[in-house]
Amino acid sequence: MAASSPLIDREQTPVRPDVTAVIVGAGFGGLGAAIQLRRQGIDDFLILEREDDLGGTWHVNRYPGLAVDIASVTYSFSFEPNPYWSRVFAPGEEIKAYARDIADKYGLYERMRFATTVESASWDQEHGLWELTLASAPAIRTRYLITATGFLSQAKSPDIPGIDSFAGDVVHSADWDPSVALNGRRAAIIGTGATGVQLIPELASQVAELTVYQRTPIWVVPKLDGPVPKYVQKLFARVPAIQSAARLANTSILEAMTFSGVLHYRQFQLGNRVAELLGRAHLRAQVKDPETRRKLTPHYSLGCKRPTFSNSYFQAFNRPNVTLETESIDHIEPGAIVTTDGRRTQIDLLVLATGFSLWERNFPAIEITGRDGLNLGRFWREGRFHAYEGFSVPGFPNFLSLNSPYSYVGLSYFWGLEIQMTHMARLFSELERRGADQFEVKPEAAAAFLERMDRGLEDSVFRRGACAGSNSYYYDPHGEATLLRPASVLAGRRDARSFRLDDYDYRQSGMWYTPN
Ligand code: NAP
16 A cells, blocks of 8 residues: 555645544544544544534433443543542433533534534545535535444344334333333333443332343442532542542552453452352342342353442332343233233333444444445454554544444543543644654554454453353454453553554555655
């Protein structure tokens, strides 16, 4: 691809982009990418968002009981600490308000276009630009394309026979309708992932009857939550170093858990066993009925699938109005759910906490066509899911994808995001230094990174644990656990600060530079 000497194509007709960069998605990923572009001196960008407001996950998810389950001192930008979190684990609307504050502070609202759905993006090789097709607006040409479409942005409705015939209300957790009444309803909820765990206690306290349809039990450990006293908030505001110390302490604990329990399961499986014992003890302390306890006990190693934290989930199953159903659903009728053993449960409200289509519809979330007609979805499905440093893909010039295979580092989304911001800083500075305006990662660099990730997973719970039957979305359709980067946050940061700049080819539109 790279010529040995610069080649200027004098035949080219210059075509100017409408903007220098487009970011797709106004969640925290989009905000972080925009902040980084501003830091690089690139102010001519747009953030396109299909929803009617910013916040991503924290805008779309509005179900009762929504809260973060990574402590808020950690689940936030390290360079924008918020001293005023009301609880150790902040409720959803506070996190959305934090996103609004960040957008205000960095002047990002003026760059956002809401209700703007990007349908596809194609690389225009001749002019060195991305052409974006929008659902309800003219196409946009941009020099750089950054997708920040999240991992969990395409809600999944279960493909259960008869579901469309249901005559009562149907609400998905990611499309909550607050006007749907809960009081006095005969409700069912399908799904016991992290969302179900938060939603079930809230529903149980309001509806007349609740049947919980569980396919796979989830590991649940106690949540060390509570209000943050006002004096602590004031202390954090006056002496930010104290909040930084709290963040460091919390981060270190989460890092130790990931390092031992997830990445080095082979060496530290005793630690996982202890965590499983804690989960079992929590269940025993909270659920009276042994049969219900048995049904709620997971049968796979902790860590194969995302575990969660709750003090109220298990207790909900002690309530007389709550039934745990573990028989598979056969079909749904206008007024009932029927299980495979023929039992019919009459309901008038169906709540879907059935999660998201990750691999099917999020990799990528929009159709992306790179150089020589290469389709990103096919590239991943027909080959393997991978991206250099979890961020860039050979064949896709001037394209960065925040939510790529191996981009998620550690337990807080913000860690991986800040690592990617560092990667952007070095990449865009190098472009400037070379007087170039195009970059593309070399295939051999991407292949070497994939090989390193592969080796890094060797001792992980995904390969060494008892994960069969866990139904974990950490595994891609090829059966490889390519979502999480097998590295500590420190190692991820080090890589972002030191990846080889000549792992990329650089080009000024019309000429290629060989890296030096
Ligand atoms: P999820 O973890 O994918 O769980 C979906 C649930 O629906 C699972 O129990 C699944 O069963 C069940 N399900 C799906 N299709 C089904 C079907 N056809 N029939 C029966 N059951 C079906 O989704 P989620 O609970 O929305 O959580 C997704 C992620 O969001 C979490 O892992 C977490 O990363 C994030 N989250 C975070 C927080 C937070 O506080 N930070 C809160 C909520 C969510 P199987 O397990 O058998 O597939």
